[in-house]
Amino acid sequence: MPKTSLPPATLDGLPDPALAEVASFFQALAEPNRLRLLNLLRGGEQRVGDLAELSGMTTTNVSRHLSLLQQRGLVLREGRGTSVYYRIADVGIYELCDLVCGSLARQSESQARARLALFRT
Template sequence: MEGLPPEALTQVAAYFQVLSEPTRLQILNLLRTGERNVGEIAQACGFTAANVSRHLSLLTQHGLVARESRGTAAYYRIADESIYALCDLVCGNIARQLERQAAGRQAFVQATPKAPRSRPR
């Protein structure tokens, strides 16, 4: 991103904003196994076809998903496989952060002296 003008950074931010919605991430993850139509995606995700269509429209506008009409159905597939490398990179980073946090909590628990238990009277 170094040296990008503000207009380009706006486009980068919009791209990441599309990825900030869990439903769209779920759709992308589902399309990892192959192309599907709206009904198949809606059924697999548990969302309405209208909701899935709205998300697919945004994903298509930003070049993440490609649409192909076949008869009365539209089929969607991943347009850029590099999205999975990006998502895997982010997921790995989050996993490492959670591991560090868990280790920090464990160290705190081990270092904290236990309070004596009071005896019931």
């Protein structure tokens, strides 16, 4: 059977149910502690207890956030013995986050230049 290649997914023209999925995905990223956990997973998989220690959150809180991230497909969970490990499901999430960070940095720079211009006049 021949392989079919999927066209690149874009926001343009998505039906309402798909838009709701996209919104749900971004909603998962709209919490600083979840972003902190994703960033801690950049270096590779981690145990819940280690993530709690590194983040300064309780194990219960970390587990709750990771559960939501798993539901949204951002992290993968693997139990090994008595430990549960989490890892990033798709490293493309870092490209997205870095793109947003770059955009925010440019906006901040632009606003700072505008403030300086006001004081110079």
